[in-house]
Amino acid sequence: MAGELINNILSNFYEFENKLNGSRLSAVHTIRKDALDKFKLIGFPTAKNEEWKFSNPGFVHNHNFELSLNGNDEKITQEIVNQYKFENLDEHLLVFVNGFYSARLSDVKPKKRHIIIGSFAEAIERNSVELLAYFGKFADYNNNGFSALNTAFAQDGAFILIPDGTVVERPIRLLFITDAREQSVLTMPRNLIIAGECSQFKIVETSHTIGSQPCFNNVVSEIVMDFSSNVEYYNIQNNNENSYYVGTTQVSQQRGSIFTGTTITLKGNYIRNNLNSLLDAEACETNYNGLYFVGGNSFVDNHTLIDHAKPNCNSNEVYKGILNDKANVVFNGKIIVRPDAQKTNAFQTNRNILLTDDAKIHTKPQLEIFADDVKCSHGATSGYLDRDSLFYLRSRGIGEEMAKTLLLNAFASEVLEKINIAELRDMVKSYIANKLIQDDVYFCDVLDQLK
């Protein structure tokens, strides 16, 4: 089976190359070919690989995923896109269908000159200097088969360049639609996000599958942050039960930059998030916020890596999870503090509430500290809802279900309150409230109503 998939991929690649015609000798394609060679060598990871021990991606061999090599958005109507928009949110909207940019469905609002909010394919076409400079330089494909494969097929995705000193107020939305109505689909979007000096913006990524065939999104994003830039990156994962997702986001931070990555996982069959930051200059700040609230047979794996390479940087990581039914979850938070990185502050917490006996959590804080003048801490907990708190609420007349709902909302709120886009926060909150209990009238905080 494994050989069959790899053979398909290789023949896909030759088909892809033939289509390239004149640009086969381009610098971008040289990287692709290199990545393909790496992929041939390492293949897909298996459970024997320590980093994939609890998240064996065997699904890749169990379905006949078809990789589409061309963009085709004809079958996606505006109505389909509209249902994924957030209410009242004024955003720059980039829509991708099976990994390919759709100009027809996208809606980029008027913006200042030199700001680029567009597609990766366009950037290749016009030989973007920035794309050539950064593509494939940060997301390591030597040790990760999924990243290697994505790099080999890097054709389209988002290309965002916010120049020096520019603040973009509207959130930039990356909306990925996978059309799995007729056949199972493999998509490999590639995103490159470049933050100029002192630039400031927010990105929101969401993936949606239509149709009931299995689909697999293998996404790689590179985020390059220059001096004092500030980027908030939100990944809201609420896809259907037949969706498989492996996402790698690699952030490279320069002096004084602040990166905040928020990953909210609500639904999906198999989700693996690799979120990595390299703090390669002084005075950087990295914040990771995560919430996973999953049930059914969902599998979710958050693998994070914060690499402190230079002194005087701060990182703060909070991942919280609520596990229902037979959900199976992995949290692996690695923090490296290199010998040079004195005066590092690095804090990590992972807290889990299990609602059933069948839910499973593997949590692994992994701190590798080589500097001696640092402040680092980590904490991981997992358990059931606190019985004393439940009794306290019930003793005031609050029913058991409602009491649980209040406590779980409170648990999740630490992460949700950090979402800086009000419309997005409200959407996630109301989704969670609805997921907990149909009657959400109680969740509008009384003090909010009077504002």
Add this chain to the structure above:
Amino acid sequence: MSLLKIENLKVNINGNQIIKGINLEVNAGEIHAIMGPNGSGKSTLANVLAGREDYIVTEGSVTYMGKNLFDMASEVRAREGIFLAFQYPVEIPGVSNANFMRTALNELRKFRNEEPLDAMDFLQLMREKAKLVEIDKTFLNRSVNEGFSGGEKKRNEIFQMAMLQPKLAILDETDSGLDIDALKIVANGVNKLSNENNAFVVITHYQRLLDYIIPDFVHVLYKGQIVKSGTKKLALELEEKGYDWIKKEIDM
């Protein structure tokens, strides 16, 4: 009118019998004080009445307003008018006092087939009751008991009691850990809420609280049984002679 009738109640925790046959009747309009040395079963009694799981009733009955108390889940007991002021109030980070009380009050109103309170009326009620126990307005925004001092937690219990207007309030060592000013505030709250339609069971280790809340009856609990009952005078006698006096009398 009889609110609460406890007959020959026996309770086990983890296989140990803590309450060994208690009889007690509480009528509307009465204030009962239950005193006793440490480990006599005072808090167990309070928690059993409020419906905490882990406590196993092995014998006896408790009738509340004519109904079998043990047929009701703890939230139903609360909606029927039983309130326990906790000895150790629980901190609940992330749930604001306002949201907590609004949810509780609306569940209560739903139970009585009443419309939920609108935000304005609710806030006004909250401010009014907060004043009663002299708690600051900012506390409405704060998470339930989180970071509260011992005194603030106890005052919050009385505040909740004022919000929910129970028929039968059980105060489990609400006075412990309070300074004299906080004690007066708590006692004042209770006195203002007390009327001919409701009843209080005040559990305390010391006589001190009873200088401010005047009980109609005082019971001494020792080794899981009520060994002596009397009036306020009994509390004073205990204060003077200590529990050893009772212990000697019983253990002889």
